[in-house]
Amino acid sequence: MNELTIVGNVTADPILRKSGNGRGVIRFDLAVNRRRFTRETNQYEDLPPVFHRVVAFGPVAETGGRQSR
Secondary structure, X not given: OOOOOOOOEEXXXXXXXXXXXXXXXXXXXXXXXXXXXXXXXXXXXXXXXXXXXXXXXXXXXXXXXXXXX
C-alpha cells in the first residue's frame, strides 16, 4: 500500500459523489503553507502556498479520507 501524508487546510467543503458503479468518490482542495530557513538572515521565511487537488475512491472516500488502522 502506498501512503502519503500532506498537512494543510481544506479550502472548501469536500464533494462526495458516487461513481457509475456505486463506489464513493471524494474530491477536495488542500492549501499547504511552506517555510524555508535562510542562513543569511538566520530566520524562517514564508513561501507562497501550494494547492493540491485530492481525489479518493472507495472506502477512503466514504469515510471522508479518514481510515482506521
